[in-house]
Amino acid sequence: MNAGEPVLPLVRGLVDHDGRLVEADPRLHDLNTRAGGSLGEPVAVPQLARLARLTQRLGILVSRGIVAADGPGDLELWVRAEPVAAGVSLTITGWADRAPWTGADAIGDSDHAALAADADWHWETDSALRLTFLTPDVGARHGFDADMLLGAPLTGLFALGEDKSGGFPILGGLALRERFEDQPATLRATGEAVRLAARPRSDARGDFAGFIGAVTVERAAPKADAHTIDDASGAFAVRLDSALRSPLGRIIANADSINAQSEGPLRQDYADYAADIASAARHLMGLVDDLVDLQAIERADFHVATENIDLADLARRAAGLLAVRAADTKVRIDKPTLGEALPAIGEFRRVLQILVNLIGNAVRYSPEGGVIWVRAEREGDLAAIIVADQGKGIAFDDQTRIFEKFERVDPREPGGSGLGLYIARRLARAMGGDIAVDSAPGQGARFVLTLPVQDPATA
């Protein structure tokens, strides 16, 4: 997302009646030149030429987002083409390299569902923050006339409150036209506490056209009815499995076979879409796995097995599982040598899961050609595995945040659900251990998993 970047000045140009570019600001001129054109010649960027021609024939203003090839990459431009006496004037706002597909955003774009995993209902506004959509049964659910609020300002429905740091996330979202989360609010009609999350939508010129948002009702005391929640979540995990995992599995398998063109030849761009579909579905599948874990570890009766394990051996296995992914980015994993042993107590499967998560993160954030060190050490009563990378590191302020639900080391990074570290730490703590991090920006990060050491008498 480019919302945080400084706003670029407008880029202007003029195309005459014969489709020749007669005036152009430097950026447009450069783009046109790189495409093989020059001033006084027909516009060389085909999408711009087509837009100018269309505008002239229709005789009205046409605004469009277009994607133009520029060197090896693609450029995303918001173009406003307006007929004027001398031809067609072009005004280009937004001038961005086209971002490669990133998990979180691409999913969020499609509908309400991805906004907040635990959302209770949804709302939408226009650019003036007037409500234009409310989940239909919300009035019945909370006991007020929701229909009458349609068309009213968002603040007629919610009284917005400050968050923990005294800020209003919605204001940041509004100013930067980006998604915001955890905006505390109360329902004016009932006084119930809720949290708001939303993402912006834009119109054909790239201008802000309103928010698409979700509401999560704050549940005061989840422990009060822990029993029913537990029952529900157990069933939920089972349902999640059948309702999501198997269809996702089918999507991945089918998309992969389309991509491999196993049923016959296919236009290359369609085959590439299939790869996108498969990768998005794999991302979803990972999220489903995480959610199932999350459901499990948040249950009151969650427990881990107590087994005698060899942490050094587990570290080698985890590193082995990630060897292919690491090799893709030419990252080397320096793991404990064969024969090295570090007896500890924990659940084999869960510890492996934690280590795969830690080393997987290290692979993801390592620069190409980097090294990841995985060391097994004993520190008094604790057995420790240290995973250190040469990535960009984590600012001190972020070091607690990354262990929270749905937080990411770097939210702009593609892939990942933001649940991995949260789950990993919960698991480590359930086994009597912990995960700690120390890092500084630019210095790489070091994650330390500690578990109780195995008493030699029980070995």
Added chain:
Amino acid sequence: MSIHDRASQSGGPATASALLARAAAADLRADRRLATSIDDFFLAGDGRLDDRVRAGLSATLEALVGAIEAAIRAHAARLLAARGLATLAGAVGSGAPVALDRLLAAGLMRDPAVMHELIGRVRQGLIAEALPIEAASGGAGGRADQPSLLARLSRHPDHVVATSAVALLATESRRKAPLLAGATTRTDLPAAIQQRLIWWVAATLREAEAPEGTANTEQLDRALAESAQRSIAAHDEGDRLEAAATRLAVALDPRAEELADLLAEALADQRLSLFIALLGHALGLHYADMRDIVLDPDAERLWLVLRALELDRPAIARVGLALCEADPRRDVEQFADSLDAIVAVDPAQARAAIAPLLLHPEYRAAVLAIARGAKA
């Protein structure tokens, strides 16, 4: 995936005998598959559904029939329980949905009136969703933070306009939110079609819950029929999105010179329903007929309608551009080519050309039927 494939998915556990039986029938199946493939290849390109419409149609059909079935089952179960038939009530109340599969298998869903309505509705939704939004400031050169069209109208000083705008926002919300089976009985269908579907569903339930020779068939029939009648009585056509849009158009009753801006704004706010209703109101044409004209990708009738309402070149260009951007079946280059010819049509000529559209719909249907017969 085609909606017709549903039945074949529910195979039981694989056994050796089942495998042998399937192998024995393989020839027949291959033959049938080939026939379908041949039919598929020779289908005329014109009028074929694209994948989005197909998917939307499957989902809508499933949700609507599911909602109707759930409502009938729930009420019939209550009636049966009250009449002391607890076992039957339990079976009716908690049975797995059967209606859609049965209706598809029986070919009833091929009913032209039902499909016409559903396809129109799905297309209208998809096109509306794809219309390029314009933040309201761009429309009439207003302020940057001007609310969108319906939000503005919902606070209109004219009470009738304000209420109708709120009602349209509410019905659009309802249409847009996914129909949850059981959670809602609002199918938002025209009464005649709603009624037909309800009786069909009730009939499939009778078949599913009372295989031949079951006792209490009479009681079941009574409960299902009463439950169906209750669903029919609860349906209010005035609650429909289409009715709400029409009411707002009537309340606004724009003057000729206001119409062009209002039409453009309705499209820029993704309110295709209001666009259709405004045109329908201006011409005195029923919503459903106007929707057919607006959704028709060939659009000649729509251009004539716009000319008959004396829209000028820029206004028609704006409408055409928005519809071309939103509907993959339309070609903007072709539209640009024909724009001059469209504008050259004199409003009086246009009015004469569309006069047959304004005839009584039943009369037009009859004329069409005779013409179809004459060609055959």
